[in-house]
Amino acid sequence: MVPHTVRSFDDDLRQVRALVAQMGGILEAQLRDAVIALTEQDSDRALRVVMTDKVIDQLERQTEQAAIQVIARRAPLADDLRELISAIRISSVIERMGDYAKNIAKRATVLADVVPPQPMVIVPEMARLASMMVKDVLDAYASRDLDLAHAVWQRDEELDSLYTTLFRSLLTYMMEKPQHITACAHLLFVAKNIERIGDNATNIAEIVHYNVTGLAMDEDRPKSDELPIILPDPGQPQE
Amino acid sequence: MVPHTVRSFDDDLRQVRALVAQMGGILEAQLRDAVIALTEQDSDRALRVVMTDKVIDQLERQTEQAAIQVIARRAPLADDLRELISAIRISSVIERMGDYAKNIAKRATVLADVVPPQPMVIVPEMARLASMMVKDVLDAYASRDLDLAHAVWQRDEELDSLYTTLFRSLLTYMMEKPQHITACAHLLFVAKNIERIGDNATNIAEIVHYNVTGLAMDEDRPKSDELPIILPDPGQPQE
Numbered sequence: 001m002v003p004h005t006v007r008s009f010d011d012d013l014r015q016v017r018a019l020v021a022q023m024g025g026i027l028e029a030q031l032r033d034a035v036i037a038l039t040e041q042d043s044d045r046a047l048r049v050v051m052t053d054k055v056i057d058q059l060e061r062q063t064e065q066a067a068i069q070v071i072a073r074r075a076p077l078a079d080d081l082r083e084l085i086s087a088i089r090i091s092s093v094i095e096r097m098g099d100y101a102k103n104i105a106k107r108a109t110v111l112a113d114v115v116p117p118q119p120m121v122i123v124p125e126m127a128r129l130a131s132m133m134v135k136d137v138l139d140a141y142a143s144r145d146l147d148l149a150h151a152v153w154q155r156d157e158e159l160d161s162l163y164t165t166l167f168r169s170l171l172t173y174m175m176e177k178p179q180h181i182t183a184c185a186h187l188l189f190v191a192k193n194i195e196r197i198g199d200n201a202t203n204i205a206e207i208v209h210y211n212v213t214g215l216a217m218d219e220d221r222p223k224s225d226e227l228p229i230i231l232p233d234p235g236q237p238q239e
Numbered sequence: 240m241v242p243h244t245v246r247s248f249d250d251d252l253r254q255v256r257a258l259v260a261q262m263g264g265i266l267e268a269q270l271r272d273a274v275i276a277l278t279e280q281d282s283d284r285a286l287r288v289v290m291t292d293k294v295i296d297q298l299e300r301q302t303e304q305a306a307i308q309v310i311a312r313r314a315p316l317a318d319d320l321r322e323l324i325s326a327i328r329i330s331s332v333i334e335r336m337g338d339y340a341k342n343i344a345k346r347a348t349v350l351a352d353v354v355p356p357q358p359m360v361i362v363p364e365m366a367r368l369a370s371m372m373v374k375d376v377l378d379a380y381a382s383r384d385l386d387l388a389h390a391v392w393q394r395d396e397e398l399d400s401l402y403t404t405l406f407r408s409l410l411t412y413m414m415e416k417p418q419h420i421t422a423c424a425h426l427l428f429v430a431k432n433i434e435r436i437g438d439n440a441t442n443i444a445e446i447v448h449y450n451v452t453g454l455a456m457d458e459d460r461p462k463s464d465e466l467p468i469i470l471p472d473p474g475q476p477q478e
Contacts, residue, residue, distance in 0.1 A: 061455060068324060075314035085307060088324070092331065171421055178414050185410055185427060192428065216300060 009080065012070040016087045017142070019063040023094045024138035026056055028131065030101040031197065035127040038108040038190065039120070046112070049105035056098035063091035079214070086211040090141060090204055097134065097200050100193040107186045117180045117187060119169035126166065126194045129159045133201035141208050149205040153217070159198040166191045248319065251309040255326045256381070258302040262333045263377035265295055267370065269340040270436065274366040277347040277429065278359070285351070288344035295337035302330035318453070325450040329380060329443055336373065336439050339432040346425045346432075356419045356426060358408035365405065365433045368398045372440035380447050388444040392456070398437040405430045 030049050037046035067084045070076070076084065133152050140148035167188065174184045209217040269288055276285035306323045309315070315323065372391050379387035406427065413423045448456040 064324075068320060071310065072317055072320050078311055081307060081311050085303075085327070088327075089331070092328070167424075171424055174413065174420050174424075175417050178417055181413050181420075182410055185406075185413075185424075188424060188427065189431065192431075 009070075009074050009076065012066075012074065013080070013083060016063060016066050016070060016084060019059060019066060020087050020091055020094070021138070021142060023056055023059045023063065023091055023098075024134070024141075026052065026059070027094050027098055027101065028134060028138075030056070030098060030105075031127065031131050031134065034101045034104040034108065035124060037105055038111060039116075039124055041108075041112040041116070043109045043112040046105040046108040049108075050102050053098050053102040056095055060091045060095040064088050082211060082214065086207050089207050093200050093203050093207070097197050100197050100200075104190050104193050107190050110186050111183055114183045115180075117170070117173055117177075117184050119166055119173050119184075120187060122162065122166040122169065123187070123190060123194070126159065126162050126191065129155070129162065130194050130197045130201070133159065133198050137201045137204045137208065141204065141211075144208070144212050146209060146212055149208040149212075153202045153205040156198045156202045159195060163191055163195040248309075248313050248315065251305075251313065252319070252322060255302060255305050255309060255323060258298060258305060259326050259330055259333070260377070260381060262295055262298045262302065262330055262337075263373070263380075265291070265298070266333050266337050266340065267373060267377075269295070269337060269344075270366065270370050270373065273340045273343040273347065274363060276344055277350060278355075278363055280347075280351040280355070282348045282351040285344040285347040289341050292337050292341040295334055299330045299334040303327050321450060321453065325446050328446050332439050332442050332446070336436050339436050339439075343429050343432050346429050349425050350422055353422045354419075356409070356412055356416075356423050358405055358412050358423075359426060361401065361405040361408065362426070362429060362433070365398065365401050365430065368394070368401065369433050369436045369440070372398065372437050376440045376443045376447065380443065380450075383447070383451050385448060385451055388447040388451075392441045392444040395437045395441045398434060402430055402434040 030052060033045055034049045036042065037049060067088050071081065071084055074080075133155055136148055137152040139145065140152065170184045170188055170191070174181050206217045209215070269291060272284055273288045275281065276288060306327050310320065310323055313319075372394055375387055376391040378384065379391065409423045409427055409430070413420050445456045448454070
């Protein structure tokens, strides 16, 4: 009979990484469901997303506790310690992204009963891009793939540019149809939430870079959504 | 002659906590300056806030590196390890709050050249509340004061309620004066940023609770800004 073997450090590490992967899987589903709830005006689905967010919160606590226990028990050296701290940080970013998905779902419940403002058509395209970034960056973490992490980091520019387009369209639409202002205001925040999910995917890309190389990813990320000036249309009254 | 003494663990811990305190001090100044830049339409001040955000980012990296070095060197036991992990987490929350202050400053540069929409008058009051929460929760961290941490956590309800008031006022104002829609859209995000700063202060309160007691603060935080339904006024057209 095989004797009871002591768990190895690698087992401990695998367990922590598995928790992060589980969080990532739930986040991807949450994001998908939140956007379906929005576009199909499905309040029940939206409420399920809101409820499920607690699971992500719980898993974040578990991940952190597991990582801290491993650190306390094993007193790991630099590389392994970095790996565990990275897991804590990534789980905290995933938890935050989960909050954005929940927020989109909450707005979906408000928007379920109104005629969708026309610029809504841009939302699924934004969400598709953001979901791909989330999926790819979590794959990059799982496989320690620096190239994939960098690709995600680069791709955020495209999402930001789509955000700017949607922001402008919403403002123009609000001016033309003031009766849609409330719905459009909620959509402004939906758009911002998706844009923030992309930003957070690039944060994970930076943690993956640090995790694999031990160095900060210091080049400045390209940004095309930079304020200050986003105006709806040339010639619109600004006072 | 006194022999060269080896640094103690307490010295190491004090150094990490000092970095967090330094970040907190800069954040408080950033928040104050961002709101002054907004209300006094002072673009130069706004741009200084945007630039200074890099200092907070840099300090977050330093805090994390310092904490990781102490963990690697000292292999601390549970309580001390929790203290160091808490410092990493709080520095990451402060960095995020710094991003919100920066964002308010960016919007201030847009709003510097327009007539301020009337609901702007609520912003300084919101900012005053949020700043008090930030100051108090950082004091609670420095002095390990659970009562103060809980008081901050409770006070977030007041900020949320003010946020809801401002949100409603802005929507009503946009309907009445469509020429102010762009400015009001930026103010919606300013209001949201301040509300998020309050939320993040409660996150720090929870970390302080965990840091001092070793337990999660699990009662549900009171929330009065809950979506779904925020409408501008009864009887406004909603479609």
